[in-house]
Amino acid sequence: MRRTLIAVAVSASMLFPTLGLAKTFKWASQGDILTLDPHSQNEGLNIAANLWVYDPLVRYNEKFEVSPALATSWEQINPSLWRFKLREGVKFHDGTPFTAEDVVFSIKRAMAPSSQFKSYTAGIKDVKALDPLTVEIATDGPNPVLLRQLPVLGMMSKAWSEKNGTTAPQDFNKKEESYSARNAMGTGPYKLKSREVDIKTVYEENTDWWGKPTKTGNVTEIIYTPIKQNATRTAALLSGEIDFVLDPAAQDLDRLRQQVKVIDGNEYRTIYLGLDVNSPELKYSNIKGKNPLADVRVREALYRAIDIEAIKKSVMRGLSLPTGTMIAPQVNGYTKELGQRVPYDVEKAKALLKEAGYDNNFEVTLDCPNNRYINDEAICQAIVSMWAKVGVKAKLNAMPRATFFPKVGNNDTSIYLFGWGVPTYDAYYSLEALIHSKGEGANGSFNYGNYSNPQVDKLIDTIKTETDDAKRTAMIHEALALFAKDFGAIPLHDQVIPWAMKKNVTVLHRADNRPVVEWIKID
């Protein structure tokens, strides 16, 4: 009897050679993956999950350099034309070959009116297939950040999409659910196995993946479960039911550090205070007929009155990187000098305010979201009390993000707390949206304080198309330095986002808050 059992076991293990090596990676965060469509819902977790199934043309390697994925090489034919050579022999999960037609289809799909990934196709004019393994992307004018836009754009199968009637991302005008919202089929390292909305989503390893020979991780199955409650998520990790939590609650971190493992890293998101520097009169202030924030001395005073180290210590529990600039260290264009803050100085702040004529008589409202950034409302509360010490009476107006964003989006604010992430890892993304004067397209689209400096605008316009890296980076430095000298906004800190996991799990932290499962090792 025993012998037959052994025989069965041995033959079974020969049938399924990976059985003994199966490594299941169970993990959780607050919300569910929203949709499996790779070009709908521009949200961090969603992008991360869809990139397990759908490969991009190029991706970031462990050192955050752009490296080959479905494209093995690329060259710039002229400043506004790129040519990509595709990887040979890549197959979709259904066995069909991956070709240039699929690339053309996918990028055009991401440019469709119902796509929410249009910010990643910005500047792309046309895509053409030259032969089955060569693609050309034409941009409207030189686009130095093209390669940094592509790592987010997953490649779909044209045939599969056409067969299932999902050639465009979810369109809310149509009353039908799009097929690609619950089904996924790409060339990526993992295949979708099952999906129960809000309950769990299971992926299994794609053993034919082109990157398999060089894959560093050993996860063969991914089970993702959303767990909304902070306490429950922590409990599930402590009890060993899950291996990894993307967003552990701040109050649980000490305990998690002792009992399991926590790794810290900063997010590419910079938190700052935006200021209405341009209105003739502030919308929410007691000062009528003029705008105190138009005076650079007042802005400097407000900056100097903030004790950022105190905020780091008591509000952020040590988990923030105070900064003096609008971009995080990982972003191209950052330097240590730019990151240096103007020192905290209450006396100087008081003196500046007095000089500007606002000695204990300036009242203003500070708009603040209360469920978007880490401890957002608490940061604002701290700032209100710090400003009170220099005689500025700020009224805190905290609200949920669904109310906050439309409000500040209409420039209906005087001072507001904002956070800005840089998915392209290039400062142009921030310069264009936050610092450039309001204008065409994305220029100044998030410049709610209407900061405007023609010299800075000119620099930004050149940065947009400059293809000489050294020159371009120097100009980024110059633009950011000018903005800092103008006190165009008050940068506060870069968020630190800890990830918690079991001791036997090795993960590489990423500033975009996206776990890359093909790099994860479970011992």
Place this chain on the structure above:
Amino acid sequence: MFVFILRRLIQAVGVMLAVALLAFILFQYVGDPVTIMLGQDATPAERDLLRTQLGLNEPVFVQFYHFIVNAVQGDFGLSLRQGQKVSVLIREKLPATLELSVAAALIALVVGLPLGVYTALRRNGRLSQALLAFSLLGVSLPTFLIGILLILVFSVYLGWLPSYGRGDTIRIGWWSTGLLTASGWQHLVLPAVTLSLFQVALVLRLVRSEMLEVLRTDYIKFARARGLTRRAIHFGHALKNTLVPVITIMGLQLGGIIAFAIVTETVFQWPGMGLLFIQAVQFADIPVMAAYLCLISFIFVLINLSVDLLYFAVDPRLRVGLGKSGGSH
């Protein structure tokens, strides 16, 4: 009888319309789903386009009218969060909530009833006092705290029971049930106990006080005088007469259990309608919120109606009364 039911059904429609209207007025203040859908990097033009597509630019009453017209045809629209049909989403979540609620109600009855009888009969016993003190805790401790405590003890320290989710489920038609798998039962224990604790305490206290009242009545004294066994007196006569108000309250509570399962569902990540609703609120997912509120008000109205009908079944005096008034119509 028929007229009575019909009248109640018409009232029900009125209640649901009122709930939907109130909901729509409130939706104006939950914020703008478009911002969340598009991410904060979208341009104002993209936002406007999507807002127009979703009909969010129209006045409240026009939106409300469209909602009613579609809802009557059974179409609750698409969830803004997941792009799926709201009716399908709710149908997927309904079994989880109902199984949890019914399990909690059953625990409340099976545990609360005998304990209530016990504490009434042994009024001054130590155990009775302890049970009453416990029931006070059950009534006053908030559900989420009980849930988290249970998780801490049974999942984290002892490792006996899972802390979240519903476990493996089996599909029977569109109904997914966790009652046919071992893992499903394991996952059900903690949330069902959490949800039922308040109800256990309520039933216990209700049965006790009703029982004490009944035990004081003349017919019980008379039964004692006749020399009936204690068993026959307590369970044959006293308990039976205690049950009428208990049934009423439990019926009404069932609606409450379903509606207030929200907290328990969030704590245990139980994939039911309550969790769906909470997530919808955070996303400002208007179609889901509207459909959920209508459904819950419908369940409440339905349960009220059934309880009213139960009265007639249980209490013969009312039947006579209805017969008379029914005759006058």
